Amino acid sequence: MSTNKIALISGGSRGLGKNTALKLAKNGNDVIITYRSKKEEADEVVKEIEAQGLKAAALQLDTSKIKTFDVFKKELTTTLQQKWNRDTFDFLINNAGIDAASPFAKTTEEDFDNLFNVHFKGVYFLTQTLLDTIADGGRIINLSTGLTRFATPGYAAYASMKGAIEVFTKYLAKELGSRGIAANLVAPGIIETDFTKRAFESHPKMHEFISSITALGRPGQPDDIGGVIAFLCTEDARWINAQRIEASGGMFL
Numbered sequence: 119m120s121t122n123k124i125a126l127i128s129g130g131s132r133g134l135g136k137n138t139a140l141k142l143a144k145n146g147n148d149v150i151i152t153y154r155s156k157k158e159e160a161d162e163v164v165k166e167i168e169a170q171g172l173k174a175a176a177l178q179l180d181t182s183k184i185k186t187f188d189v190f191k192k193e194l195t196t197t198l199q200q201k202w203n204r205d206t207f208d209f210l211i212n213n214a215g216i217d218a219a220s221p222f223a224k225t226t227e228e229d230f231d232n233l234f235n236v237h238f239k240g241v242y243f244l245t246q247t248l249l250d251t252i253a254d255g256g257r258i259i260n261l262s263t264g265l266t267r268f269a270t271p272g273y274a275a276y277a278s279m280k281g282a283i284e285v286f287t288k289y290l291a292k293e294l295g296s297r298g299i300a301a302n303l304v305a306p307g308i309i310e311t312d313f314t315k316r317a318f319e320s321h322p323k324m325h326e327f328i329s330s331i332t333a334l335g336r337p338g339q340p341d342d343i344g345g346v347i348a349f350l351c352t353e354d355a356r357w358i359n360a361q362r363i364e365a366s367g368g369m370f371l
Contacts (some may be wrong), residue, residue, distance in 0.1 A: 119223050122148045122197070123148070123324070124147065124149070124150065125142045125150070125207065126151075126152075126194070126209065127139050128212055128214045129154070129215060130162055131151060131153040131160035131176070132156070132159055135151065136163050136302075138343070138344040138347045139174075141347070142351060143170055143172050144170070145211055145351070146207070147165055148202065149172070150177065151176050152179035152181075160176035175201060177190065177194060182235035182236045184243045190203075194248070205251070208252070208351075209258075209351045210245065210257070211347060212258070214240070215237060215261065217235055217314060219273060221280075222271075230275050233276055233277055237276065238279045238283060238286075242286060252262065254297045254299065255299065257299065257301070258302075259303070261280075262280045262283055262284055262304065262305040263305055291359050294357070300356065300358065300359040302359065303362045304350070305365070306338060306343050307338050307365070309342070310340075333369075334368055346365045
């Protein structure tokens with residue numbers, strides 16, 4: 119039976135999720151990632167982790183479809199038993215997300231519901247579904263955004279969902295503290311990934327603007343974030359709880 123800790127990362131096949139998976143593996147953790155549709159990308163991440171002599175797995179999950187969570191939990195439990203001879207995992211990283219900039223005046227109910235289901239309702243109920251599968255002494259890390267601290271027109275709905283996640287995380291910390299489970303938030307600033315690719319392409323001066331309002335003078339990269347999440351899963355971070363850690367390079371100071 120492996121003594122490595124096991125992390126479960128939703129949306130771990132690319133971008134921040136992939137970077138987090140690789141950073142966690144670098145720290146000696148085994149990793150399970152979920153993907154929504156791109157199995158090939160997820161399998162590549164698994165191969166990369168296994169090449170380091172660690173165990174990894176990829177499972178399909180659409181975090182907006184709450185009714186599928188019980189089936190997902192069964193698949194997860196089977197994978198844990200078969201690959202690790204365990205019934206639990208240690209770190210839950212709620213990373214899966216969608217980008218949908220929409221000015222407040224033009225946000226449709228469908229846009230709102232899509233964001234709500236992925237960024238709040240899905241996180242809330244996936245965490246609830248997996249509660250007895252997270253080991254005592256484990257960690258929950260939720261992803262937020264710099265947009266809950268500063269307002270950028272076009273993100274009212276998205277940022278509101280992340281604001282809800284910030285409150286939710288404090289309640290997780292309070293209610294799960296008796297099990298030794300710490301819950302924290304990582305709030306990235308603007309990161310150059312395929313998640314934000316459309317925004318950068320449709321606004322040619324965005325790179326220059328982001329650089330100008332960031333103390334460290336550039337937009338973020340996935341490599342700036344994965345290590346922060348991985349750190350929160352280390353023993354050194356055991357006393358950090360219910361905290362919002364912004365990793366934005368100092369945006370809008």
